[in-house]
Amino acid sequence: EAQVTQNPRYLITVTGKKLTVTCSQNMNHEYMSWYRQDPGLGLRQIYYSMNVEVTDKGDVPEGYKVSRKEKRNFPLILESPSPNQTSLYFCASSLKRGGFYEQFFGPGTRLTVL
């Protein structure tokens, strides 16, 4: 089954404790990205990746890191989480050959930073 998986689905942590949210897709997609969703603000892109070893900042990259060592995986790293990073996070992937295509979203990770 074609899908995007994220782990964990729920996480409660404390300020400053490094964490990683994993994202994996099995569709051989080139383009992967991370979004955060906050009430009234819609989906805001954090980082995206055009392919292996190619990453770039989205609209709200501060406080986040990503890596793309393999085509299928795109982990999101919070080196020192703060309460303002409490949010619902979505990973997404799509084909990217010239133009943009349908984004496939993961189920989401609800993060609370105390």
Add this chain to the structure above:
Amino acid sequence: GQQVMQIPQYQHVQEGEDFTTYCNSSTTLSNIQWYKQRPGGHPVFLIQLVKSGEVKKQKRLTFQFGEAKKNSSLHITATQTTDVGTYFCAGPMEAAGNKLTFGGGTRVLVKP
């Protein structure tokens, strides 16, 4: 900065009635995508429009891309309870490279 606005933010609709949600960009979009997110779920792709003035239909949903490629609309006829959710538009702004910008969404509530 470059942004995509959606109006209205909330839409209460009587079951059976029609409504339209609008998406407006501050700059030209290469194309526009629409997504639906059910309560507690993740965004699911509905459609993509690429050409200026393009109109596409999916059953009771009609999507339109503006002539100037800076706005789009989603019109739903004979609203049903299954239409409940938040509808997002998204597009790559031509000057923003490969970033995707989403609108704030229109949250649709249906009154039976």
